[in-house]
Amino acid sequence: MVTLLEDKCLLTLYDLVDELKVKYDIDVVPSTVYNALDAICFTCKKIHSEPSEMNSSRVKELRRQYVKDIMLEQAKRKRILYFDETNFNLFCTRNFGWSRRGSRAVVVRPGSRGENLSIIACISACGLEHVKYRWGTNDAESIEIFVRELLDSLMDQGISLFNVVVVCDNASIHTGVKEVTQLSDYVGVELIKLSPYSPMLNPIENVFSVFKSGVKSYLAEHRDAILRPPRGVTKAEHRASYMIRAAKHSMSTKVTSELCDSEAAHTLSFHARALDLEDMPVGS
DSSP states (O other): OHHHHHHOTTOOHHHHHHHHHHHHOOOOOHHHHHHHHHHTTOOOOOOOOOOTTTTSHHHHHHHHHHHHHHHHHHHTTOEEEEEEEEEEOTTOOOSOOOOOTTSOOOOOOOSOOOSOEEEEEEEETTEEEEEEEEESOOOHHHHHHHHHHHHHHHHHTTOOGGGEEEEEOOOGGGTTHHHHHTSGGGTTOEEEEOOTTOGGGOHHHHHHHHHHHHHHHHHHHTHHHHTSOOTTSOHHHHHHHHHHHHHHHHHHHTSOHHHHHHHHHHHHTTHHHHHTTOOOOTTO
């Protein structure tokens, strides 16, 4: 059965019963298959899709080159900055809840999810470096403004840009970042593009996951208040204020220097595998 599931993880218990009969002439019932899988620690999980290119030879070569580049900068003890974007709306809630057996776990939600709140954030192993909140979707211009603000902030702190490396992925809205880093105002800063299909090498991915978990908790905790706007305040204004509060609360309480340092260190565990051109699993 292990071989069957490693080849086709979507097989149901009834499919496995049929496969065992056809291939091995073994007659069993679904409950027997379930108990056998449980005994060898197999469980049914949510499916994660793997892009067909994720572990292609081309991508693995690019991944290895990225790791070589970043390790070289780390050896120079430079400040490595990772930035990316995320967003959420009022429908950003936990996916699981408690209820009595036989009844659904139901949560009352606003009739409209409202506009997305977009977040652009930058972290390093030292912690959160810069963050910006805006309504709607991010575009190339908003990213360029963010990078300018980030670099200006570093210089205001007396940090030499010759000791700074900015890392971002290959999203289309990041195309203007290179031009910003080449401006005369920001001489010295280095830009490294993350290899494609390599979230395991970008610590901000897991940081955003923790951040969104904090947002969900905050919105769940204040669900009743969100649904009751005070007199004189529109529903849109009231809900928008709670979204901002949720984002800022989670960013300040969840995105700690300890978390950023831990996630930056976690990416190092994949360096050897990338250098050896090994496949990377989904959800690493």
